[in-house]
Amino acid sequence: MCGIVGAVAKTNIVPTLIExxxxxxxxxxxxxxIALNNGRLHRLRTTGRVAELSKLADEQHFTGDVGIAHTxxxxxxxxxxxxxxxHFSGETPKVAVVHNGIIENHEVLRQRLQKTGFEFSSETDTEVIAHLISSHLRENPDLFEAVCRSVGELRGAYAxxxxEEARPERLIVxxxxxxxxxGLGENGIYAASDASALLQVTRRMIYLEEGDVAELRQDGYRIVNCRYDGARAxxxxxxxxxxxxxxxVEMGPYAHFMQKEIFEQPGVVANTLEMVLNAQSISPRLFGTEAENIFKNTRSILILACGTSYHAGVVARYxxxxxxxxxxxVEIASEYRYRNPAVGADTLIVGISQSGETADTLAALSYAKSLGHRYSLGICNVAESALVRQTDLRFLTRAGPEIGVASTKAFTTQLAALMLLTMTLAKLNGKLSGESERQMIAALRHLPVALQHSLQVEPQVKAWAERFAEKRHALFLGRGMHYPIALExxxxxxxxxxxxxxxxxxGELKHGPLALVDKDMPVVAIAPNDALLEKLKSNLQEVRARGGELYVFADADSHIQESEGVHIIRLAEHAGMLSPILHTIPLQLLAYHVALQKGTDVDKPRNLAKSVTVE
Known part of the structure; x- marks a missing residue:
């Protein structure tokens, strides 16, 4: 959701905070x-993008060596x-706070603080934190102690x-x-929500754990773990x-991060599969040293995820x-955590998250464990994330940082990881012969090349995007394991x-959606040459009979012919079980080029953020 950067340094930190x-x-x-502490607290705030804040800081010659910043x-x-x-609180003592997450008990705390004389100038839950810390400073003038006491009263997820104005030499996080x-740099100590923010000054990182409170000074730091029960260490x-x-984390020669990330997919999928591509067989140790014992006792799978990761899970079910x-x-994590499901102790829980910090997925995972599920596996792109720390087994995709809000390469690397999980379980269950294993590994070896070929349809997709840009609605159709790709x-x-x-x-067209089809409703279909192709062709005929215009992504050997109202882009020959991964690429390109035609903000779409760390 939000982003924090902070610094205590020997030089002007404003460029570092802004970058x-x-x-x-x-x-x-x-x-x-952004706020600086030069013996007095000064801040600049603006609506809109960081570029506006940067301009304001330049105009006002904003400089300092201790500060915090927030987007x-x-x-x-x-x-x-x-x-x-x-957000600021009080005159004496005066504090400044930035915050990610949600304080669930903010209303109760707000009412209590108002009764003691604190006035609120914003609608945020963050201002509650500032006033709460300020109230504790009145009782004990040590900021570190005030933060620890405040943490004991806050409920929710937060960073x-x-x-504190009176102590400009330090920062508490x-x-x-x-x-x-x-981040431990040569000229100071830094803090941030993500390592990418600090690569400009250091690559030496310390990942704080739950309940950690850290004091940052120019000459060093200390970390104390403060628990809700008051215990500290x-x-x-x-x-x-x-x-x-x-x-x-730079855009390089591309116009947008999303474009860069789409074209990085052959490489990052190869990186994710690296341990298999040079092997002759697949090993459970890909998922951890205890994986073989856990997998042998697994009788069913429950996948918990949100958004794009949920779609990856639905493919994996097939x-x-x-x-x-x-x-x-496969369960949407935000729904699973609020119902009372039947529990099988021999069910493996699989949590999927690009960031590993998705609040609903983490909460659903904890809930599943509380119900009696014994074992869990995390599939994630961030080694130091909460998901990785909370699961018994883990598989790290190697997508690299994904900056565009609309996930692309994280999705395809998740699918690659889930195929490895499928093969591993099939082998342990005696469902994968030696010959089938060799054939599937050979197909995985070829996958990066096949993805590169899928990218070559971009010029044709651009032509389609020009037609789509004026449309207000669209239908996407798929069957079998390509239905979740249509969802994506x-x-x-x-x-x-x-x-x-x-x-x-x-197959659901005639059960309702067909009523929407007319000449103004483009229908995008995924048409691999699989066992369901003939059924899909019948569904496409239903669309044409109602005047609908079809845009079909077909395998080269699908034998679907272009005609009036039927537009075809042909990919490679059918890729078997890996076909969903290949058909993802042109759909990503279509969305990207339609957005370009419409002039929307591709990397930062309205109302959305990348890492959803709140419910």
Missing amino acids: GLRRLEYRGYDSAG RWATHGAPSERNAHP IAVM CRNGAPLLL EVARAVQESELTNEA WLETVAGIPCN GALKLKEISYIHAEAYAA
């Missing part, structure tokens, strides 16, 4: 702000300057950075449920060298049941072009 916010803008971009995605309160962070890390957290590079012969259920294609189109798009299993 850090620019790199975190994918997390939120409706307002931004916001609105939860409590509309995007406005008064709701933008940082916080705090400064804490983490509970929302990511926050420290000073802790040492490992210093890690980030594998990210500045180049990985794979797991068809290839491995294991029953699989519709999601991409509405995310970044704002065209209303819905996806249906093609």
